[in-house]
Amino acid sequence: MIKKFLKLFSNNVFLFTVISIFLGLFIGAIILLAAGFNPLQAYGVMLQGIFGKPKYLSYVIIRSTPLILTGLSIAFAFRTGLFNIGAEGQYIIGSTVAVVVGYFIHLPAILHIPLVIICALIASGFWGGITGFFKARFGVNEVISTIMLNWVALYLQNFLIYTPGFQKPGGEVSYAIQPTASITFLDKWKRSEEGIAWLLDHPFWRDLFKTPINWGFLIAIAVAVLVWFILKHTTLGYRLRAVGFNLYAAEYGGINVKKNMVISMTIAGALSGLAGALQVMGVSHQISLLAAMEGYGFDGIAVSLIGNSTPIGCVFSGLLFGGLKYGGPKMQPAMGAPSEIINIVIGIIVFFIAIPQVIRLILEFGKRKKAEKV
């Protein structure tokens, strides 16, 4: 009976995901209840905090943008059979390079913005490519090398922040990028006198423009489409998928497995790096001293998992994640519920999605075994 139930849902990934999310929310509710809070009220506060104002929605989108991209990064590598734990480090490299190029170089926006993005892509692509190269050339497990490179990236950023000429005096932060490198919507205008005047008369827009709403989300969507196209419609995607599914058959079929591993990790690195660059260009405009990893890369693993490693799935699960991450902490001031609860809820959702995925894998494996045996 349970088996049948599981089988039914394992065949419908979408339904499966939705149910897992609700199960996660349900268990989260029990935890809230146990902690002495009314879960309905708590979730109500959260929903209000997500959908209540244009500003909130804008923040959700802003929060989702890097998550979608790191999710895509992990999904992309995963399609080639590689587990990119290094999204975090690649993100750091992308954001650091974006600040360096955004601050030191002076160009008109039309050139400056693409230059920042391209430099960040190259650097973080290289960063990811190192892992691919080590894997292909020396057989170094990508999980281990990416974890180590994460720390290298973190300390590299911290080192740069203390570099004179880059560190903003009086803080453990860098200088902000030039306005020409910003992709925040109407950044200058909204702080100008006429901008302020216009926004006073238009409350909806005033609310929206209180947030650093920027081009990042649209770029992320475009990149998701691009990733989908690469995987589905190009010879490169064909090769990457072939290597991911069965590298022995790929090798036999004349596909250069090692080269494709490097390519895959390079692209994955560039995707995570783009997340970092867009975050800098659209939201933070600077980088600060990191005491610990910010977690965009690690959250990306969950985003990719919930999104079933598909580009479209990553967009939606990135939005879901962004919503939970933004709306969740609002429970705290409104009703004194610990914001940690929301992290527990997110953890449980991931758990519920991961476990049935494992069950599905076992089911499929069993089926194949049986087919061989019969």
Place this chain on the structure above:
Amino acid sequence: MSGNIKPDAKSTAQIPVVYMKNIIKKFGDFVANDTISLKVHKGEVHALLGENGAGKSTLMNVLYGLYTPTSGQIFINGKEVEIKNPNIAIQHKIGMVHQHFMLVKPFTVTENIILGMEKTGSFGKLHIAEAEKEVEELSKKYGLAVNPRAKIEDITVGMQQRVEILKALYRGADILILDEPTAVLTPQEIYELGKIVHNLTKEGKSIILISHKLKELKIMADYCTIIRRGKFIDTVDVSKTTEEELAAKMVGRAVNFIVDKKPKEAGEVVLKIEDLVVKDNRGLDAVKKLSLEVRRGEILGLAGIDGNGQSQLLEAITGLRKIESGKVSIHNKDITNKTPLEIIESKISNIPQDRQKRGLVLDFSVSENLILENHFKKPFAKKGVLDHLKITEFSIELIDKFDVRPTDENKIVGNLSGGNQQKVIIAREVTNDPDLLIAAQPTRGLDVGAIEYVHRALVRQRDEDKAVLLVSLELDEVINVSDRIAVIYEGAIVGMVDAKDADIESLGLMMAGGTASD
């Protein structure tokens, strides 16, 4: 050893030792066994015949307690029993020798046999000498000639199989299930196995033999139950039937055994291998100074027992394994240590030995698999973008031409039957229009109908004046399909005969390391 030894074996008065009644076993919606009944009497060899996927192994796994039947009854010596797990099967004196042996290699024969039921003294001391004596006695009784002190890793596959049989006997088995016992044996070893089976039945053991090899079954079995697509077809007295009849019952249509092939003059040399040395994964020489030529318009069969360097040889030719020394050339073009892609471009196609590991991306669709080597070429791709329309057109054409079933180019290849998976590979490799087609064990695990199909495809290549290198562990196949036969032993060619003059005996000797004159 044939059916006439015990003419009274199936007297109606006798209670069958095994009676499986109306067994149904379902996996989800899939019915692996659909109301199958099987009666085995004392002292008889009962063969279970069927194509791959017919449900033979499922039925035996039900009897051995590995699967619980969906419905049906099992009677052992007339008493209804419920066999929930292999331990219960062993209690009912049922023993099973699996196709893939389950032995601990660094252990001795005796240690393997007593594993799990060791007799121990104080402080857990093994009574090994005692056990060795018991094993020796058992071995003598049934003419198995196994040395109880030999280590498994030092003895031949045939011997290992005997150890498995002893293991079952040591546990008191009266009913022995042998799952495809001849698949791994040389002709001589198969002959020896026949004798052992005879000795066992003489002593009152009953044997259930799973097989799809008609020839051996005809020699060894008294009765034969045929299963097709999970359904019971017939139980026949083997001595009163012919191979053709059995095959027809198994496949459901008449089968042509003789490979239809007109004499043909071979042309110039296509593949030339000179003094090739290739190492295996452990770093030992697996191919030792091997030289071989394959000519246009011939099928060269490479006969040999598994593990004599065939895999390494083929991997070296196709660029998947490094060549230490020596030279491989096609049409005088050196392809030594070139990449797989360069070798494919030199018009060499390869039906790999392990179709699920090397030959196919099981998670890809049929059409994606069909373009594996050519996915980046016109018309399938332009400037790095795949043309799905052209790929689909191409796939539909090939699926039709090579009779791949089901006729769905979007079907995931992993869900196809073994025979149809092989058809996908053949379709792809043959359509590449190779000068040399390498076929490694192309019929492994395929049923009679599919084998017939593969053989015809190979002969067609030859008739189109291509060179074909056939590597097979099935000696019958090599003799039937090839024009010339080379024998490989320990990484070198030890004999070369014309297929017309080949006989199993002398080839079998050469495969085992003797010479033709022995």
